[in-house]
Amino acid sequence: MIATYSGDTMGTSWSLQAVAARLSVVRGVQAALDRIVAQMSQWERESDLSRFNRAAPGAWHAIPNEFADVVDAALMIRRASDGAFDPCLGALTERWGFGARGSVDRVPQHADNGGDNRQIDFDPQNRRIRRSVDAFLDLSGIAKGYGVDLAAEWLLANGVRHFLLEVGGELRAEGIRPDGQPWWVDTEVPPSSSLAPWRMALHDSSAATSGNYRRGFTVDGRRYSHSFDPRTGQPIVNGVSSVTVLHRSCMIADGWATALTVLGPQAAISLADAQKLAVCVIVGDREYISRPWRDMLG
Known part of the structure; x- marks a missing residue:
């Protein structure tokens, strides 16, 4: 028997389909996601990140x-993507209206310096960080995926072995359904595209999608995306x-989805192949897929 539960977090919702899971799992999942908000939210003034x-x-x-x-993973993806992913964009996202201060109705005039003074140093042994003068953390491109992982690991540690967990479109599946089938999910397709979604069998794996159509604003007939090239x-x-x-x-999938969105289709697929990542990039009504994605199709 599959039980279904849901809740709210990070400005979106979460849902859980789990085999033989009691109602008490809701508290554990919610607590894990609340921990992410308390530590890494750009919108909570007293979060560890905001302070x-x-x-x-x-x-x-x-x-x-x-x-x-999360900082460790974010910096790893920044290095591997040659700066296409950058966790230090907090000031930039605020300036463009995608942070805690809310939306803007005009294009910012203040130019960005391209990252010359945006640097986060991480000391993994002592679990500490420091920032340069223009570096303000924004982990929204990776923290949600980590939240999925944290909640999933809590479920596994508490005896829930078979489930599909979703947070704002990011997915992680463990085990199988009661009928022996994997957890079947459809990939997210932009609403403007006529492409059909891929139907994927998730088993002990995660899927994350970065959608450039989700957030943005329009000024003088031009739409500006919430995705930035650092x-x-x-x-x-x-x-x-x-x-x-x-x-x-899911954290790694989330972070790489953000980075590869910045690179453009050809460069994204080339890097995905080099990193052995299963990736699908959509540009209009055209799809680009990496070798690992193609290999999964058999």
Whole structure:
């Protein structure tokens, strides 16, 4: 028997389909997701991230283990993507109206410096970080995936072995359904595209999608995306409307989906192949898929 539960978190919703799970699992899942908000929310003034962003640059700050895990992964993806992913864009996203201060109705005039003074140093042994003068953390491109992983690991540790967990479109599936089937899910397709979704069998794996159509604003007939190229400080204009990544870790899938959206279709697939990532990039009504994605099709 499959039980279904749901709740709210991170400005979106979560849902759980689980085999032989009691109602008490709701509290555990919600507590795990609440921990992410308390530590890494850009919108909560007293979160660990917000307090770090308000602190003076140059000083070391101890952070919780979960926070440290996400910073470590974010910096790894930044290095591997040659800066296409950058967790230091907090000031930029605020300036463009995608942060805690709310939306804007005009294009910001203040130019971004392309990252010259945006640097986060991480000391993994002591679980501490420090920032340069222009570095303000924004982990929205990876923290939600980590929240999925944290809640999933709590479920596994508490005897729930077979489930499909979703948080704002990010998915992780463990085990199988009662009928022996895997957890079948359809990939997310931009509403403007006529492409059919892929139907994927998730088993002990995760799927994350970065949708360039989800958030943005329009000024003088031009739409500005919430996805930024950290190297230019500007919204992307490469035509990519969505990127879906499959990976064992939802955090890694989430972070890479964000990075590959910035790179554009050809560069994204080339890097996905080099990183052995299963990736589908959608540009209009055209799909680009990596070799690992193609291999999964048999």
